[in-house]
Amino acid sequence: MTRRLPWIIKYRPKRVADVINQEQAKKTFLQWLESWLKGKPSKKAALLYGPAGCGKTSLVEAAAREHGLEVVEMNASDFRRKQDIERIAKVAATQRSLFARGKIILLDEVDGISGMADRGAVDAILHLIETTRYPVVMTANNPWDQKLRPIREASLLIPFKRLTERDVVIALKRICSAEKIECDEKALREIARRSEGDLRSAINDLQAIAEGYGKVTLELVRMLSTYRNRQYAPFEALKNLFNAKYIFQAKNAVSQADVDYETMMIWINEHIPTYYDDPEEIWRAYEALSRADVYLGRIKRTGNWSLLPYVFEMMGPGVAFARKIYRYKWKAFRSPQRLQLLAQTKRSREIREGIARALAPSLLTSRRRVKTDVIPYLKIIFEKNPKYAAKIAIGYGLTEEMIRWLAGPNARQVLQYYRKYKK
C-alpha cells in the first residue's frame, strides 16, 4: 500500500547550502554556533524568527547535521508544562561525556507559550538558558509578544526573510522535475501567490494536487488549494452574501471569495443559523447548500467543470434568498466552529499525537515534524481524495478514529474505501 514520503520531508534541506535565500540569517547563525563550539558564545541562546515556512527549523537541522550535533527538541505543545522544560534543562546542563555527541537544544515555536496558561514556562526557559552547556535555539513566528521579552533579551535575535513568490516557484519547479510531473508554470505561480511565502504550505499544496491528479494545472490549483489551518476569514464574502439584494450580488460574493469553494461552504454552513432564525429559512438555506455540495462532489468525481455555475448558483443566491423578506443584518461572524473544535479539544490533540506516533518512525522524522509538516498535508489529501487517503491510512496503519479526524466532512467516503481495500 501507499507509503510514499510527503515531499515536505523528502525535499527538506539536507545541508545549510540547500536553505535558500536566507544568506544573512545563515551567516549570523553559523557564526554564533561556531562560537559555541569553541566554548565562547556571545549569547547562550539564539532566537530565530520570521514567517512560517521560510526555513528556520530547516536551518537548525541542516547545521546540526553538518556539525555532527544531535538535536534535542521540544515543540510548543510540550513546553506548556514547566516540568517538561525542566526535564530538558537537566539534559542541557549535564556535562557531556568525552565520547558523546554534542547537542543543540531546540525549542521550536516558542511563541506558542505566550498565552496566560503558560506562566512559569518563561521562567523555566530562562533557567534553561542560564544553566545550559549546549547551544539553545528557539524559533518563533512572532517574537514580539510582551511575555517573550525576557527571552528576547537573553538571546541573539536572528531575523528570517519571508520567501518571495519567485523563491517559492523555483523551489516548486525543482520538485516537479525531480518527481517528473507535468507542472504548468502558471499553476506554480498561483500556488506561490497563495502561499504568501510559506514554502511548507506551497509544497503541501503541490503534492496534494500532483498525487491526486497526476498533473498540476491552474484550474486544479484554483479548485484545491487554500485549505490550510490559517485563520482566513472570508468576512467580506459572507457579509455580501447574506446581505445580497440581487442575484448577481449573491453570485459574486461566492465566486469571488478569496477561499476555495469547499472552505466557503464550511463557512456558509456555519453561518446559516447565525443569520437566519426562522426555521423555514434555515431549512431552505441548508437545502440549497447541500445541493451545491452534491454538484461539487460530482465535479470532483467526473472533472466536469461545466457544472461549476450551478455550485455558485446554489451556494450564492440559493442560500441568500432562502429568506422570506429582505432585511439588512449585521452579525459578528465567527470562524467556523467545526474547524475550531477539531483543533481545540483534548481528544483531538490525543489523536493528532497518535498519528504523529504512527507516522514518525516510517517517515524517519520526529513527531514534531509530522505534526507541523505532514499532518496539514494529510488533511488536504483526506479531505480531497478519499481513495488515495484510504490507501495511505492502510499503508501507515491509521485507525478509523484517526481517519475521521483527518478527513472531517469527507470521513464517510474515506472509510468506505478503507474498509473495501482492507478486505
Ligand SMILES: Nc1ncnc2c1ncn2[C@@H]1O[C@H](COP(=O)(O)OP(=O)(O)O)[C@@H](O)[C@H]1O
Ligand atoms: N529557505 C528555505 N530553503 C529551502 N527549503 C525551505 C526553505 N524554507 C522552507 N523550506 C521548505 O519548507 C519546509 C518547512 O520549512 P521549515 O524550515 O520547517 O520552516 P519554518 O520556518 O516554519 O521552521 C522544509 O521542509 C523545506 O522543504
Ligand SMILES: [Mg+2]
Ligand atoms: Mg519550524
